[in-house]
Structure formats: structure tokens, C-alpha cells
Amino acid sequence: MKTELPGFWQYAEQNPKKIAVVEPGIGERTFGELLSNCNRLSHALRDRGLSRGDAIGVMLPNCATIFEIYFAAMQSGVYYTAINHYLAPPEIAYVLENSEAKLLFIHEQYRAQIEAALGKSDFEAGNCIWLSDDTAKCGYSALLSDYPDHLPETRPAGQTMLYSSGTSGRPKGIRPPLPELPPDDYMIARGWMVEQFGFRVGDGTHLLNGPMHHSGPLSYAAVSMHFGHTIVITGKWDAENALRFIERYKVSTTFMVPTMFSRILALPQDIRSQYDLGSLEAVIHAAAPCPVPVKQAMIEWLGPIIYETYGGTEGAGTSCNSEQWLKKPGTVGPPAPGMSLKVLDDDGNEVPTGEVGLVYLASTPGLGLPSYFKDEEKTTASRRDEFYTIGDMGRVDENGWLFLVDRQSDMIISGGVNIYPAEIEQALVQHAAIEDVAVIGLPNEEWGEEVKAVIKLGAEYQASDELTEDIKAFCAANLAKYKHPRSIDYIDELPRADNGKFYKRRLKEQYLAAKTAS
Numbered sequence: 001m002k003t004e005l006p007g008f009w010q011y012a013e014q015n016p017k018k019i020a021v022v023e024p025g026i027g028e029r030t031f032g033e034l035l036s037n038c039n040r041l042s043h044a045l046r047d048r049g050l051s052r053g054d055a056i057g058v059m060l061p062n063c064a065t066i067f068e069i070y071f072a073a074m075q076s077g078v079y080y081t082a083i084n085h086y087l088a089p090p091e092i093a094y095v096l097e098n099s100e101a102k103l104l105f106i107h108e109q110y111r112a113q114i115e116a117a118l119g120k121s122d123f124e125a126g127n128c129i130w131l132s133d134d135t136a137k138c139g140y141s142a143l144l145s146d147y148p149d150h151l152p153e154t155r156p157a158g159q160t161m162l163y164s165s166g167t168s169g170r171p172k173g174i175r176p177p178l179p180e181l182p183p184d185d186y187m188i189a190r191g192w193m194v195e196q197f198g199f200r201v202g203d204g205t206h207l208l209n210g211p212m213h214h215s216g217p218l219s220y221a222a223v224s225m226h227f228g229h230t231i232v233i234t235g236k237w238d239a240e241n242a243l244r245f246i247e248r249y250k251v252s253t254t255f256m257v258p259t260m261f262s263r264i265l266a267l268p269q270d271i272r273s274q275y276d277l278g279s280l281e282a283v284i285h286a287a288a289p290c291p292v293p294v295k296q297a298m299i300e301w302l303g304p305i306i307y308e309t310y311g312g313t314e315g316a317g318t319s320c321n322s323e324q325w326l327k328k329p330g331t332v333g334p335p336a337p338g339m340s341l342k343v344l345d346d347d348g349n350e351v352p353t354g355e356v357g358l359v360y361l362a363s364t365p366g367l368g369l370p371s372y373f374k375d376e377e378k379t380t381a382s383r384r385d386e387f388y389t390i391g392d393m394g395r396v397d398e399n400g401w402l403f404l405v406d407r408q409s410d411m412i413i414s415g416g417v418n419i420y421p422a423e424i425e426q427a428l429v430q431h432a433a434i435e436d437v438a439v440i441g442l443p444n445e446e447w448g449e450e451v452k453a454v455i456k457l458g459a460e461y462q463a464s465d466e467l468t469e470d471i472k473a474f475c476a477a478n479l480a481k482y483k484h485p486r487s488i489d490y491i492d493e494l495p496r497a498d499n500g501k502f503y504k505r506r507l508k509e510q511y512l513a514a515k516t517a518s
Helices: 008-014 031-047 064-074 089-099 108-118 139-144 183-189 215-226 239-248 258-265 292-302 322-327 376-381 421-428 465-478 504-517
Strands: 019-023 027-030 055-059 079-082 101-107 128-131 173-175 205-208 230-233 253-256 282-285 306-312 315-320 340-344 357-362 392-396 402-407 412-414 417-419 434-444 448-457 487-490
Touching (some): 008 031, 019 031, 019 064, 027 031, 089 173, 205 239, 215 230, 253 258, 292 322, 306 322, 412 448, 417 421, 448 465, 465 487
Parallel strands (some): 101 128, 253 282
Antiparallel strands (some): 340 357, 392 402
């Protein structure tokens, strides 16, 4: 695909003094500074014995240094594995062992977690490269000081190997094949990600909202930098602070998850109206379903600059702009350029238009199929020829546009009927009192499973029998009877990952444990 995407390395050589990363309250880093350290680290990785196909682990808060490490991996032929710093030590140990990381780049603030994790794995403490807020004196800086800052002579393209958030089980290492292209050309092959959203070369500022151990924030920040855009790092995310940064830094693009939309919309109108958001050109969202009224409100407020992509850490599948969504509210759009999709039944046959089945995606030809590292059974189960599934149920309309229904693993079967929790959640969240809701299936001796709704109320509402009856009446008016919750509970905060996805497995386990105990 022809594109103007120059690639980070080329752009940084040509524009060394341009600001690449802004960390409000901390400092700035230029493209030249990032490139210099990226090249030094590339030489260091080679000297430490890493070769094509090896992996490095990275456990850092969002910071400019992440980009140095990421781009070094991308021109060294190694896999970049970001480790979620919210994981417990046994989970960190699992990722280190499973990924076969040769080195771990780790911030001092996580020392206690890592020391506990090292006691549960064979990863050697000597392979930890420590970073601290005093970057001039940490082990990372000492490592770089021994190497030159010019481009390596050989530059095989690397890849990310990120781990799923583990919402339905143990995290899975998603390992795409290494590209058979130079790193600059590989980025050109991925140019559709930004061409869809109207990004301009060298002219833009991207607001980084989410943690870079997730694929969405990492991918869109990295691709923005390949375009020569400045990245502004928000730190701990706050709705009003995000608006403040958009105004202050004249942000043109950003990636968010639907939970962020809801929290911004929950701000009083007089606060939202204080900020000039006119610089925004594209707000991209993904990772979790966005309730129709929430997305409608965002488009009405900001205009037709809201874009959605559907896919996963495994790869992208569809994309949808505001005009497309307004024509067909709820859609996640047609296949993205170079992608294709099918909706199949359990036997691998395509289902008729409008019927629900398992969604299968196919990537841009030549980029290969993702696999689950060290899990051949799971990898095989996810594939149908050149197509793969990430476990979502959906349907396509007569134009081939996709509408998601739910995760296959979340589906409830009651009395032999398939019930999709996401459909019930989309309906319930439109009730004025409901801020957030999770629907799960619990065992029922007669029906197999029954529907339970766990609800977080808006701040101005209180749980009561009267409110429960009102919600049930709302269900009666908006949902078929077999989809109605048999029971409703209220909770202060629903368990969500920081990418917006529900930890439904945890929620369900809590209820099952309580039922067993009683």
C-alpha cells in the first residue's frame, strides 16, 4: 500500500530537534535524543547475545524511554513484551517464563514486585536492566553509555508479543510472525491504521491516555511517532485533565476506551465547556463495546471525528468512521483496508446474512497469522484456513458490515437458548440510574443458567426495592422476556481492566464461591 508514512528512524534523522515526547511536569525528549538512545540500545542488545526471534520484557510506567526500547526492538528483530505492572508476582513470573525474555527493562518503583516474581521463576536477576526517575544514573543509562549512536548495519524487523488481559483465563502470549521486511517498509505496510483517520506527516500531536502495556495505546502512539507526531503522556488518567491537555497542547489525535468517554461525559457541562477542543481531528476508540447512547453523545459533542476499530491484540479487523456509524448505529464497520472477515457456525460454514456466528478475521496478505505462544492447541482451535477468531460472536448485514453480539465465552445458555450479555448490558445502560453494568450467567438447576445483572448506579441514585422494580419494568419494555435478569445486585465499582474490558470471570467466580459457601 502506498503511503507517506516515513518511519520513526528516517523522520528522527531528518528532524532531530523536534519534540517527540512531552511528559507534563517531567520534561521533553526530542526525536534526535530518542533515536540516539534507540540506536545505542540496538547495539547493546546484539552485544548481549540477543538474536532474531528472541524476546525482551518491559515493565515501565508510561514514559519517553519506552519509545527508545520499543524502536530498538523493532529494528533488532526481537519481540517486545510489555508486562502489566498491575499483575501479581506469580503472574509476572508466568509472563517472564512463558515469553522466554532474555532481558527485562524494569523501573525501580516495581522492585518489590519483581524481587517476589524472581523467587517464583528461573529468570536471573542479572538480566534486569533497572531504570529510575534519575535517568542519568540508572543501570539503563550505564548500559547505553558503552555503545555508539549510529544505526546498526543490519536491521531485521521486530514485533510485539503482548499478553491478553486475562479476562477469561490465564494471559495468552500473542505472537505474530516476524516480518520479512526491513523495519521501515514494515511500517509502510501498516499505514492503513493512520490513513483511515486522516493523520498528516509531521503535523500532529497525539495524547497518550492509556497504559502502554496494552496494544491499543502502544500501537497508536508508536504509529503516530512514525508519522513524526509529538506524543503527550497524560500520566494517571483523569477526565478533566485529558481535556486540559487537549487544549494546552493542541492535541490532534488520541486513542480512548469507552469507559473514558463515559467519564468525560459525566463531567458537568460547565466544566466541559471551559476547554477549547477545536484542535481534535480524530478520536479513536476500541478494546470494549461502546454503548450506543455514549457514542451518540460523543459525536453530537465533538462532531464526526469519532472512529472505531474492532480487533484485538491479535490484529485489526474492521474500522468505522462517524458517518458510517450514524447510518448504522452499533456497527463496528466493514473490514479495514486489506482485511476480510467471515461469520461461521460451529462446523465452519458461513452463516446467512443477519444470523449470529463466530467472527473470523484475515489480516493483510503477507503479514501472517498470529499464534498463541507455546499453545498449539489454542492456536489451531482459533484458525480456519487463513482466518482466525478472537472469540467474538457477531453478524454481518447485507453490506458486509459487522455488528458484534458478545464474547463467545460470556454467552449464557438458558433453557437451550443462547443469550448474549452484551445485548442486555447495552439496553440496561440506557436506564437513567445505571452508570455501568455487567451481566453474567449463574447456574440454575431447571434452566442450566440464569441471567444476573450487577449494576453500578450513578452518584445521585441509591439502591432500593422501588428502583429494582423500575429497572425490571424497563427490561420488560426493552428486552424479550427470556433475556430479563432473574436477579439484580448493586455494587460500588465493577471489576474492569484498565483497557475497559470486564473481568467477568472474576465477578462470576465471586458469586459462585458465595453460592458454594452458603
